[in-house]
Amino acid sequence: EAGVAQSPRYKIIEKRQSVAFWCNPISGHATLYWYQQILGQGPKLLIQFQNNGVVDDSQLPKDRFSAERLKGVDSTLKIQPAKLEDSAVYLCASSPRGAGGTDTQYFGPGTRLTVL
Amino acid sequence: AQKITQTQPGMFVQEKEAVTLDCTYDTSDQSYGLFWYKQPSSGEMIFLIYQGSYDEQNATEGRYSLNFQKARKSANLVISASQLGDSAMYFCAMREGGTGGSYIPTFGRGTSLIVHP
Numbered sequence: 001e002a003g004v005a006q007s008p009r010y011k012i013i014e015k016r017q018s019v020a021f022w023c024n025p026i027s028g029h030a031t032l033y034w035y036q037q038i039l040g041q042g043p044k045l046l047i048q049f050q051n052n053g054v055v056d057d058s059q060l061p062k063d064r065f066s067a068e069r070l071k072g073v074d075s076t077l078k079i080q081p082a083k084l085e086d087s088a089v090y091l092c093a094s095s096p097r098g099a100g101g102t103d104t105q106y107f108g109p110g111t112r113l114t115v116l
Numbered sequence: 117a118q119k120i121t122q123t124q125p126g127m128f129v130q131e132k133e134a135v136t137l138d139c140t141y142d143t144s145d146q147s148y149g150l151f152w153y154k155q156p157s158s159g160e161m162i163f164l165i166y167q168g169s170y171d172e173q174n175a176t177e178g179r180y181s182l183n184f185q186k187a188r189k190s191a192n193l194v195i196s197a198s199q200l201g202d203s204a205m206y207f208c209a210m211r212e213g214g215t216g217g218s219y220i221p222t223f224g225r226g227t228s229l230i231v232h233p
Contacts (some may be wrong), residue, residue, distance in 0.1 A: 042120075042209075042223035042225050042226050043161070045220065089159060104151070105151075107153075107161035109160055110159050112159075
């Protein structure tokens, strides 16, 4: 079974530029998560999708971040315009149901973003 | 207030010894889940173990066990017979109820474990 795929693995941009990250979850997984992990900290949930609907985006800075999950499969996270403090690893995860219990999240390798 | 607290920024352990990584949590939900993940220097997050709030027995997965003390709201990870490959960051996480029946995950700041030969 293929794992969660993310691209690109690394991205360097200048502040005020735009950037997009792509995630393909494990086949059949209903729930998809985007996290931001700043160096030295734990992952912070940005947005959670159940199929193609948003479950929670309370910590997503909506003035600059946007995310979509078309057709309930893969997802794109965009930052426009980027700020220096957006430098972080962006992790994508998926889980089968998102309905609690032992609904384990499986993570992708992450995208390391550096904003100069 | 922090929902997940990991008070040990770094821990050292001798190879083949056991080590306990601390985690306390804060929730008013009756139904929640607690997870531990390992993050090696390569960056991937690896699921280790899960404990449900209604589970009466402590979870075990191979060399990993979760010391669940519900009244104290603690969910410590115990690694027995440490190996050099256990050196990594360890994150405690909780899923608690959100809107619409979904569960929202929260992670702690992590504990760095170094295993000495």
